[in-house]
Amino acid sequence: MMQWLARTGSRVPPHWRYALLVFAVSRVALSLLGILVRQALEGAGVGPPSAEAQMLQDQAAVSPHVWYSMWFAWDAFQYRDLAEVPWGGWTHTGFPLLFPVLAKAVAVPLGGDTELALLLISAAAYVVLLSYLYRWTLLVLGDSGGPDDHATARRACRYLALMPAGFLFHAPLTESLFVCLAVAAFYHAERRQWLLVGVIGYFLSMSRSVGFLVVVPLAMLLLRERGYRLGPRALLAHLRAGWPLLLVPAGWLTFMAYSRWRVGDWFDYQNEQRRGWQIEPQSPLRTIWTGLCEEVAPIDRTRLYVALVVLAIAVAGLWWLHPAYAVYTVLLVLASMTIGPVVYRSLLRYLLVAFPLAAVLAGATAGRERDTAFTAVLAGTQGVLFALWIAYWTHTVI
Structure with missing residues (x-):
């Protein structure tokens, strides 16, 4: 049995193996830490002020199991509510709709469990993100594809997972989906697959409001490929080669058009942000x-x-x-x-x-010493911030 597992595992590409390993280890470690922190807070009688106790009740309604419910905080409930709106009925456009729309579709085979759907999408996007990051790092930093290059790619995946707020890649928020699409777009741009870049970029800009800005650095990579030539003929050639990049801002324009069709306002996103969160x-x-x-x-x-x-x-x-x-x-x-x-x-x-x-x-x-020291610093910092995120009423990470 062990030999069969070893043979099967050896057939899995290294980027997938390491992505799954980082995801599994970080998920288990954070879940154990979250349970411990929540039990310690309850044992010490520490909890949110009465004005902020509603979120704790909402988490308990999601699941009595802390390892599951603790991931739902702040905007996660907004995405859950949006995912439960009937198809085409979204009139609250203060959040881009790609994430809740995906959750609504995934929830169908799950018996309508939108909360589980949100977590599964985040988990899947996180694994794909790490896989793409591994391969992208090999492209931009690797010279020969040898052991040292793969060690660098593994460090990149580990450091991203251990960023101060990296635990949010596991949460039912847009972080894992957005960064997954961003890394995928740049990976395929490095491979000069511009149509695929445009399609990915379209959904990237539908996932968060800043997504359309990614067209600028992607265009820089296109110009690098084409030798930074200028002039009318060169610009026309750039446009013929890189027209799929127009799909990147088109994603956000699609969301704006939906807002205009559904609520009569192209800029309803900005207005919702102003009304709901006083964002100016x-x-x-x-x-x-x-x-x-x-x-x-x-x-x-x-x-x-x-x-x-x-x-x-x-x-x-x-x-x-x-x-x-x-x-x-x-x-x-x-x-x-x-x-x-x-x-x-x-x-x-x-x-x-x-x-x-x-x-x-x-x-x-x-170098092992520098890598070990830096990994330890990142892991310790993230552990502290995660504990503070579990105690959401501290407003340390929102």
Whole structure:
């Protein structure tokens, strides 16, 4: 039996084997930690203030099992409610609809269990994400495809999983789906499969509001492929080769068109964000200035420091990666800051889009000692933040 399992496992490509391993180990470790933290809080009589106790009740209604229900917090309930709306009946467009629409479809063979469907989609997207990240790292950092290259790819997968808020890849939120589609788009762009890039990018921009911005770094990779030629004839040739990239912003335009058809407003997403969460767009530089130079909560300033470190690593990554990946990271991180001071509470979550950092860090930590030390630091940091996320009333990670 063991020999059969070994032979079967050897036939599985290494990127799938390692993706499944990282997913399984992180899921088990986080589930055990979550159960322990929840039991410790209950044993110490620590719980949310009465004004915020509703979420705890909502989690209990999802399942009496903590290892299952603890993943439902904050926006997860919004996606659950959207997934339960009848087909075509969405009039609340404050959230992009790709994730709940997928959950609604997956829930059909599950007997209508939209909560389980959301978790399964997140889990599947996370595994596919890790598989793509492994292969993408081999493309952008590998020279020969030898053992050292595969070790770098494994480090990249591990570091992404251990990002400070990386536990949210397991939650029924859009993080795993969005980053999966982003890495897939860049992987196929590196392989010059532009039609596939366009199709993936279409769904990418339907999954989160910042998705359409990814067309910019993808276009940079297209120009690299074509030698950065300029002039009318060159631009026409670029358009003939790269027209599928137009599908990327088309995804968000589709969502806007749905809003116009269903509720009569092309910009209902922005208006819903304003009405529901008091989000007023502003310059990201203003958000940074406020966080650094004005009176804000210490935890908000700390989150901003982490974001600035991410931006600095993205720029430093020009040593290893094409500038398109620095542009991708800077664009998406700064775009998240345009929602103003409200962003601080969710900033650690929004930083998960910065998958190129995993490759940059993997390239900088070759050697067992550096890798072990960095892995330990990341794991400890994530463990603390996960415990605080379980205690959701601390508002540390939203």
